[in-house]
Structure formats: C-alpha cells, structure tokens
Amino acid sequence: MMPLLKVDMNIFETILARRSIRCYKARMVDIVTVHILLEAAVKAPTAMHQEPWAFIVIQDKKLMQKLSNRAKPLFLKKVAARQDNSAHYNNMLDAFSNPDFNIFYNAGTLILICGKKTAHSFEADCWLAAENMMLAACAMGLGTCVIGSALPAFNDPEVEIQLGISNEFSVVVPITLGYPNEDIAPSVRNSPLILSSFVAT
C-alpha cells in the first residue's frame, strides 16, 4: 500500500510546473521514495489490462558514467545520417562529442521503464507510466528528464545482458531522477491546435 504523501501542489499545478531537469544536487533520492514513484507509474492506464512494464533502478554513478560513454557514440551514429543544419542539432552534436558530457546529467538515479514486447501496446503503456512518475516526482519536489538519446545503448545486446534485461523486455523510457539544482520557469507552449470542433446544437 502506497504511503500517504504530503505534496504542495494539486495535479494541474504540477502539470504546469514540471520541467526537464538537467542539473541535480548531490543528495541521493532514497529508495523508499523511488518505490513510491514506481507505485505512481503502475497506476497509469494500460491497454487490455496487460501492465506490460518492468523497471530497472540504477543508483550507481560509475555504472551510469559507463552507460553514458557507451550511449554517446551509438546515438551519434544513429543521428549521423540526418541532413540537419540547425543550431539545435549542431549544439547537440557538440555536446555528444564532448568527453565530459554525461548524458544523464550526473543524476544520482536512473530509472529505466521497460516494456514486455509481446504486450498489445507496451510502448504507449510505458510512456503513460513515465508521465505519471514524472508528475509524481515533480509534486514531491524532485526533478526528472527523459533521456531518449540513451535508447540505442539500452537496446544494445551487450548492455541488455549487463543490465539483466531478458529478451522478453526492451527499454522504452530512460528517466533521470534527483533533487533539482536549477529553477526553471514553467514552459511556454503553443496553444492547442484544434483541427475541428463539433458541438451539437
């Protein structure tokens, strides 16, 4: 049973406040808190009640550094074919080529949401679980960031063996977690694009 939590924000305030956090304090998130977040994750909607998710919790900075080193060249290889000359793309290439850049932003905790590949909509379910977890973390004063650029590494057979990921599962969402060491203003987004609207008269 999930312990009762005291949070300062209601759900809408939390949705507005959540940002991707890329700078973390050294303080480690304790494992009880991590388990509370996993409980929030598994309350997400799930196609055909399949609950295809499974989790890997990494709180080992040396391992995360190794995974970051493995991920950077694999990601660069994956995106190399893109014909993109934008500043954003070039900045990203610069960052990933920098040996000092840790793709997990030196967070103390990395949570991998894995999906059972045979399940009906395992990727959708895992993403819904991810958002539940990130919102719950935000409401608890914690920071998170999805690290999609790590996926080529987590889908590498050698890394899968190292992390104990059986053939049944694949990593769908890597998420860093920690105490934020930066204050980011709520995001500015475009207004919802409404293609059509039908109201019965």
Ligand SMILES: Cc1cc2nc3c(=O)[nH]c(=O)nc-3n(C[C@H](O)[C@H](O)[C@H](O)COP(=O)(O)O)c2cc1C
């Ligand atoms: C599928 C996906 C992959 C992402 N991969 C990365 C990543 O590899 N590194 C990173 O720093 N942020 C990553 N992000 C975070 C986005 O950059 C971030 O959500 C976006 O800039 C909007 O900012 P916000 O989350 O603060 O609102 C990813 C987000 C998504 C949804």
